[in-house]
Amino acid sequence: MAFTGVMAEHPTVTPNSTRGFFRSRQRLKWWEGLPWVLAVSAFFVLPDYMAFGTQVLITIIFALSLDLIVGFAGVVTLGHAAYFGVGAYAAGMVSAHLGWTEPISALLLAGVIAALVGLVSGAVLLRYHGLTLLMLTLATAICLQEFANVNEDVTGGFDGLIGISFKPLLGMFEYDLWGHTYYWYSLVVLLLVFVGVRIVMNSPFGMSLIGIRENTDRMHAIGTPVYKRLVTVYTLSAGLAGVAGALFAESNAYVTLDVLSFARSGTILIILILGGVGRLYGAFVGAVVYMVLEDELAKMSPEFWEFGVGLVLVLTVMFAQGGLIGLFDRLRKYIGGAPT
């Protein structure tokens, strides 16, 4: 066309070099091995903390699931515990009431049930936007919690669901008091979830979610079925939250109404913001920092620990936009100037 003359003034960019660069951004980087190395070393260095470690891993899965909708699609929710809770109750109830005590299939079943609840609720919720949507997500979780409270003959109501027990994992590994079995189990589940999520978020589907986050109007204009994409990712996210909830029920062997609480919805959002949204690894950093901080501060000052957590959050939001991951990024650029 008309512009070839001007082209010569610019460094030539060939389709091949652009392709290559485009690709390299989605390739695995060396530091992506770090969380897994740390998680495995934690087992040998801190064997007494494995029950705590398991809860951290579960929280990472939960936060990852939230990152799909908040970080990628840009849909903020204050009711994500709804799906965590559904997963937890599903796994707990099949064990306590139906005697379905094989943990892996119970986990999958809980994930599917949570995904279905996500599909149905998402199909309604995602017709709304902004503050209306935010309030409706909150209301959904509260309704579910109240529903669980009222139906105490199946959920155990306020007292919680008891009588949950699971067979040894794969028929070999017993549940142990130190949480070793469930630490490994949760770590493997996290790895599988993470690999899946990473693939999906780098796909055209994942890119289109980012497009929706960045400019929904333009996505409509280029022909994207925005609502369908959002319901799809919401369902996926709910399913993964359900898996996290099921792990929670299996590792603790009890479920209370707390799994559906507003506090849980809020906390997981805080954890994600603390770590960094839309980055996948924000879930890892946020969960570890928040939970370790909570644990340590609670030991130091049982009645005042929330102040410390609040302070860290305020500082993060003020001085580290993009969360702690964003802070690392800037630090790395400052030191090495290396591109991400």
Next chain:
Amino acid sequence: MSEAVLQTVGLHKHFGALRVAHNIHFSLERGARHALIGPNGAGKTTFINLITGVLSPTSGRISLEGEDITDLGQAERSRLGIARTFQINQLFRGLTVLENVSLAIAERMGIAGGMFKPLSAYNHVTDEAIALLEDFDLGSEALRRIDELPYGRQRLVEIVIALGQKPSVLLLDEPAAGIPSSESQHILDAANALSGDITVLVIEHDMEIVFRIADYITVMVSGEIFTQGTPAEVAADERVRAVYLGQAHHV
């Protein structure tokens, strides 16, 4: 001229008592370079919003290639070949220029719902995006973040995204808005270089640009079609001077 690609029949849009489109009978001929002009608030952008499905009309029908599209959503119309640009840039700010264009191409190719392969593995998407960007001298900026580009260059990407949709009808809403007239030449060149297969409807305030792009002009005033004609006819029309050209001097 040949047959109409896009047609509206008796299109009305009212917001309560506010009449933003009134009885618009409009027809866009295949391959046309049609300009839509009129004073501010005449309903030009509203008309584009009605054609693209952002707004649904109070009454009246819209058809594309003879098929009624009045009840279709925005995305469906887009997939049938109607693309638009916006008066104020609607870009994907955090993404690279390449990704901005790739999103539209992936969507058109019907692969944008794919979950299992990275976008970068779809070489035909990347290659088409790069080729398109190079056509507009944006090749060397492909890997830069869109918001790092000067506004005039962003304005060009705004058009390239729409072209990634391979439209049969392209609606340009003030393509040169917001850039100094010294740079509007690039936009003008881009508009004039568009393939003859694409039918273009352009809203433009700058009369100089209108006369250099358009082969046919529709003048809108207060939500109605005021008059239509060739650039020469419209320029000679005293009434148009009164409602529009006269005002333009005061802007």
